Amino acid sequence: GLGLTFKKEENFGDWYSDLVVRGEMIEYYDVSGCYILRPWSYAIWESIKDFFDKEIKKMGIENTYFPLFVSEKALTKEKNHVEGFAPEVAWVTKSGDSQLEEPIAIRPTSETVMYPIFAKWIRGHRDLPLRINQWCNVVRWEFKHPTPFIRSREFLWQEGHTAFATKEEADKEVHAILELYRRVYEELLAVPVIKGVKSEIEKFAGGLYTTTVEAFIPTTGRGVQAATSHCLGQNFAKMFEIMFEDDKGERKMVWQNSWGLTTRSIGVMVMVHGDDKGLVLPPRVAPIQVVVIPVPFKGIDPSDECLKVVHQLQQADIRVKEDLRDNYSPGWKYSHWELKGVPLRIEIGPRDIEKKQVRVVRRDLEDKAEGRSQDIPVADLVERIGKILDEMQKHLLEKAREERSLCIATAYNWDDFMAALNNKKMVLAPWCDEVEVEENVKARTKSEGDGGAAKTLCMPFEHDTLPVVQEFLPEGTKCFASGKPAKRWALWGRSY
Ligand SMILES: O=C(C[C@H]1NCCC[C@H]1O)Cn1cnc2c(c1=O)CCCC2
Numbered sequence: 001g002l003g004l005t006f007k008k009e010e011n012f013g014d015w016y017s018d019l020v021v022r023g024e025m026i027e028y029y030d031v032s033g034c035y036i037l038r039p040w041s042y043a044i045w046e047s048i049k050d051f052f053d054k055e056i057k058k059m060g061i062e063n064t065y066f067p068l069f070v071s072e073k074a075l076t077k078e079k080n081h082v083e084g085f086a087p088e089v090a091w092v093t094k095s096g097d098s099q100l101e102e103p104i105a106i107r108p109t110s111e112t113v114m115y116p117i118f119a120k121w122i123r124g125h126r127d128l129p130l131r132i133n134q135w136c137n138v139v140r141w142e143f144k145h146p147t148p149f150i151r152s153r154e155f156l157w158q159e160g161h162t163a164f165a166t167k168e169e170a171d172k173e174v175h176a177i178l179e180l181y182r183r184v185y186e187e188l189l190a191v192p193v194i195k196g197v198k199s200e201i202e203k204f205a206g207g208l209y210t211t212t213v214e215a216f217i218p219t220t221g222r223g224v225q226a227a228t229s230h231c232l233g234q235n236f237a238k239m240f241e242i243m244f245e246d247d248k249g250e251r252k253m254v255w256q257n258s259w260g261l262t263t264r265s266i267g268v269m270v271m272v273h274g275d276d277k278g279l280v281l282p283p284r285v286a287p288i289q290v291v292v293i294p295v296p297f298k299g300i301d302p303s304d305e306c307l308k309v310v311h312q313l314q315q316a317d318i319r320v321k322e323d324l325r326d327n328y329s330p331g332w333k334y335s336h337w338e339l340k341g342v343p344l345r346i347e348i349g350p351r352d353i354e355k356k357q358v359r360v361v362r363r364d365l366e367d368k369a370e371g372r373s374q375d376i377p378v379a380d381l382v383e384r385i386g387k388i389l390d391e392m393q394k395h396l397l398e399k400a401r402e403e404r405s406l407c408i409a410t411a412y413n414w415d416d417f418m419a420a421l422n423n424k425k426m427v428l429a430p431w432c433d434e435v436e437v438e439e440n441v442k443a444r445t446k447s448e449g450d451g452g453a454a455k456t457l458c459m460p461f462e463h464d465t466l467p468v469v470q471e472f473l474p475e476g477t478k479c480f481a482s483g484k485p486a487k488r489w490a491l492w493g494r495s496y
């Protein structure tokens, strides 16, 4: 039948790739690592974009568009920015059958596209702060196994690039944007994230520090970097000579940030909420929030009542659609819209018409759960549906939060750390904050562990749902890996 071939807990990889196709989010494509975003997932990206775009405009950030192409000269200007990434850069080397004089790179990110221009635009302190963003695609020739939304060779994102006169202003914006990323995940996608700062080896090489929101996939026990907000310091200003005359006439380098959120966010949402019946979409981003299905009986066809209910809900700005197709049974339609993750379905049969009520069924509750389906008088429909959708949005986040909390262990020594890691958990452990110790943990967990190396996902900021407080490390606590005096709590895990 319509059901999925694979079970989430048994065969996660196949469950996921099958689900994004069967749920009509993704179509595969003949260029490896590239996927087609079908309307069902593109509409989710639009919801994320609408929210984030509105919020950054409130902050005075303006959208712009820079060219897709980067000259080799510009791309290689900031040495340690690109050297680690060089293999991922895609190049245009010919047009038609004639070689190009100079190869041109396709942007993998736009620091090196924009910053030579920033140097022209920024002269005096009155040109600051400069704060722009662009919604675009980027290309990175990744070699790791591609996964729809999570890792692809082309993806959509927004990239913000800002310049300030002082570090204080830059620091403040880094955290303001990080909070917006938290809101995208927790308020729209109903996915809990942990805010923190990246370690020296995990941060963006060209920057000063990287803050991040980290999500987690309980089924695989893997962390996933959900969005990043970097303070670049003055590193790029130095390389691209982005200087300004301050109000005392002194020439200074600007302080810069860059921050990005990608279509990976859609994949994270699918992985966290999906089940063996298919997608489960949070109402805030569901392209269709309610589907209305007639249940004909003894020659009575409730299609007209369905259209009346659709019209009522549309008036209340609820994203609703009727499925009146007469070549599919109600049962088939139930499975189809469950597969696509539509939050609510409304069934209307002859008895419901008589009783002036409808049957409402929630997608987020198990079949036998209390409150999964309820009869609602047509008169109260609009108000009740709105309330149920809000309840579902909250329930999805709370459920995901609770599930994640079961996947966070605290470890003070190597054995407990490995046990938790191999039990598909993220591990909070006291760490000496030394680079070579992190390198060593990566090497040891790669060989000893079964699912690839563990790394630091972040050093969590004060976080109300973590069992530790960053500032509080009991006196004399030792690093779990090196035995040296621990300096801070780090959140470790295997990741995507
Ligand atoms: O892209 C960033 C930093 C920054 N870019 C702008 C948005 C936020 C943030 O991701 C890091 N980065 C990742 N990956 C690559 C590069 C790179 O700079 C450059 C070369 C190709 C691969």
Ligand SMILES: [Mg+2]
Residues within 6 Å of the ligand: 140
């Ligand atoms: Mg990368």
